Amino acid sequence: MTITQLYYVLAVAEHKNFTLAAEKCFVTQPTLSMQIQKLEDELDVLIFDRSKKPILLTEVGQKIVNQAKNIVNEAGRIKDIVDQQKGYIGGEFKVGIIPTIMPTLLPMFLTNFISKYPKVNLVIEENTTEEIIQKLKNGHLDCAIAATPLEEENIKEIVLYYEPFVAYIPDTHKSFDKKEIEVSDLDLDRILLLQDGHCFKNGILNLCKNNAYINENHFQIESGSFETLIKLADEGLGTTLLPYLHSLDLNEKNKVKLRQFKNPKPSREVSLIYPKNELKIHIINALRDTISGVVRGAIAFHDVEIISPKAAK
Structure with missing residues (x-):
């Protein structure tokens, strides 16, 4: 029995096809079989x-596959032990980031991280939360950045920051003149949302349900991007909520339409998540320190109410 054989077994178990598994393992199908x-x-x-x-x-x-995952992961730890002993921070490192975090957070830390750790080959991909969880469990990602808590077995979470929801209210709305708002101030029958698959949508639904103002059937218009939602709101089709960091990138004309919620501010918890086997933990810690260093100056809210990113059941 070899580690390579177990690795091939895991590939077939995942892809349910010998030919595809062989392609993913970069060997011929007869060799794998x-x-x-x-x-x-x-x-x-x-x-x-x-x-x-x-x-x-x-x-x-x-049962063999379940045990093989443990064996392959533990075998991978040997190289980690050697790298950490040598103080070496390098090699390929795969990171997943959810779509509502990627555009604002990535430009804040990427250049800094690459400059500080030039030997790390950072591979970054945009994934939904569900995709991230599955890829972490299958070993296709080393870590990810997502809204938490997720409460997933065998996945650890390190909080990076708390990001408030910010309301975008057109000047024709009844609450436009208020400096701070509450959920009840929004026209909840006309909330504009991201499409299914975005955990930020789940957060808004949970926020409104937590406050007992509405049920999901009242939400009508959905779109794939915040930019579209903002344009729809400007056309008088409703209001929307944005992540705080995204609101910083708006032009001055649109920033006038932003409203903070009263304390405690409804917020999402953004965390670095990774498998409990802690493979490449030295790189994970380096990434955490880099992100924490750059975010600390941009976002510092403490009186917050964490809204779950998980879809309500």
Whole structure:
């Protein structure tokens, strides 16, 4: 039994196809199939039911996969131990960031991090929260930045900052003249939201439901970007909520339409999340320190009420 064989088994278990798994492992399909067959012969069991389409794990195969994940992860820790002992911070490091955080946070820390840690090959991708959770569990991401708490088993969360919701209210709205607002001041039958798949939408729905003002059926217009929501609001089609950092990028004309909520300000908790096996923890800590250093000066709210990013059940 080898680590490579277990790695191939995990690939087939994930992709449910030998050819695709071989492509992802950068080997030929016969090579991958032969190594898995050798492992099955050695163990005298079938790990995969090849008669099914897509390929399925057998009952014992599922148990083997669960254990193989632990073994492959722990094997990866050996290189981590050596790197940390040498004080080496480098190599490929994959980070996922949710779409409502990526445009504002990434430009704040990326140049700083690259300059400080030039040996790290940072690979950044934009993913939804659901995609991030799955990729962290499958080992396809080293860490991610997302709205929390997620309360996912085997995933750790380190809070980076708290980001308030900010209301965007057109000048024709009844609450435009108020300096600070409450949820009840919004026209909740005409809230403009991001499309499904964005946890920021879940946060707004949870905020409104927490305050017992509305149910989800009242929300009508949805869009894929904050910029579109702002334009719709300017056309008199409703109001919307933005993340605080996103509101900083608006032009002066639009900033006049922003309103903060009264304390405690409804906010999202933004965290660095990573698997509990803590692979590459030295790079994770370096990323955390870099982000905390640049964000501290831009956002410092303390009297906040954390709104869950999880969809209400």
